[in-house]
Amino acid sequence: MGTTTKALSLLGYFTRARPLIGLSDMARLSGLNKATVHRLMGELAQAGFVEQAGSGREYRIGPAVMRLAALREHAVPMRDVAAQVLRDLSDATEETAHFSLMQGQTLSTVAYAYSPVHGTRVTMEDAEVLMLHATSSGLAVLAYSPRDLVDAVLQAPLTARTPQTITDPAEIRALLTEIRAQGVAESVSGFEEDVHSHAAPIFDARGCAMGAVAVAAPTVRMDDALAAHIRASVKAQALRLTRMLGGFPPADYPKDSHDTVAGPAPATA
């Protein structure tokens, strides 16, 4: 393992729950020698990536990352990043993939990608507003949203877009629990007739659901095999997009044991 990799891996041990780490703690966490950690932290500190908190001599994330984050935000608009992931997702599933973001209390479509494989496909509109209770994307977001939002949405009148739209608040709450267990939401003809969609949430840097990635297929093409494939794909790609956008899933988000989506892994040592 390269020296730089070691140094950068140290940054991975800072979390929301553990924003301050002392020298000895860091040595323990990383499994590296205390002297090594000291030198690496010194270099990180000199570059402004960490700094020593005033009172103790513990370290915390430094100001340099703010500058880089501002650059990243400017250089990489979310749509472009999402477009890439959606293309992969629609290729993998041979169906329509789309990405939507919460804006205020509504969910609106940001980007989508079609698969060229089938002649019939689910089509999307730019900036379409998705109802939270009637779409798989909306349910995926709701399942990982704070109670306030869920209550606000479910106490408002729930309009039925189709005869299949679920409008009973109690039924939806039960659904949300199930979604949290699965990590994937599902909707059959809830928003558009004859559309069967699966969605997984996208999380921001605080671990809050900020949107969702979904795959929508005509109901006639859906069967158990395709559904299983889509569920796995959408979940994997949603995790990938979450990471690409700099967010990370909450601790209780169900992990599939098999798929290993590359991420900023901590020390393997």
Added chain:
Amino acid sequence: MGTTTKALSLLGYFTRARPLIGLSDMARLSGLNKATVHRLMGELAQAGFVEQAGSGREYRIGPAVMRLAALREHAVPMRDVAAQVLRDLSDATEETAHFSLMQGQTLSTVAYAYSPVHGTRVTMEDAEVLMLHATSSGLAVLAYSPRDLVDAVLQAPLTARTPQTITDPAEIRALLTEIRAQGVAESVSGFEEDVHSHAAPIFDARGCAMGAVAVAAPTVRMDDALAAHIRASVKAQALRLTRMLGGFPPADYPKDSHDTVAGPAPATA
């Protein structure tokens, strides 16, 4: 120079104007061997600090910094705190207010606020790097910086951003003495043409200057009354921000006994 320092220094070459950098360019910019840069960028990429943009094989800042920035912001909500102070300052002066922090040996913009009053205003960019000798913020910081830093900055070649930029080290040293007497630095068209700015330093918990708050106005609007108002406001708000961030001014920082610039609008409005 340590390997880690070299790797991290590469990140410093990304700017707003240059968000994508190729391998050869990076080697040129950093003065390092291409093979070295390749390996370092590889390690940075593996950790998510850079990534290779889809089209070319050029590098850009990666998603990992977003996570760290969120952590930093959570631990040290400087940006939020500053935003509040800047809003008050721009309201009070009816001009653009901004806050910048020293990172290593450069000063970079952290936050800013515009006043809605005038149609023309000085505009800012996120994460813009301010030259220490050519901006009021830079001079304010230098005036309260240790001798080493001042010497290092003034012995390097001082580039002139505009014809009005002061590039004579002796002249700048004289200026710094004056700034220490006033507690406020001033720059007329030193960084951008037709911009007149005033700045006051922000101190950390040890009483060292760690950044500056400034108000920038179009030169055409500047007159004695506005200048006096801005000087008082920027000084008062800088002191306030210093305190809010847990720092305090050094003993020799000039205190204005009389003006209490709590009042919002200037007389001229």
Added chain:
DNA sequence: AACCAATGGTTCACATAATGAACCGAACAA
């Protein structure tokens, strides 16, 4: 087609820079 000058990327002999066991002085507790 042939040529040139870029690009990103790779190799390997060499030496610089990283490593870690043992050490220090300072707090704090029993």
Added chain:
DNA sequence: TTGTTCGGTTCATTATGTGAACCATTGGTT
């Protein structure tokens, strides 16, 4: 006192990083 921690330092050993020279591609010129 003794025994813990803690952050930080030293220095012989060697793993790690380095860079001149090398490919393989690409895009532009002649």
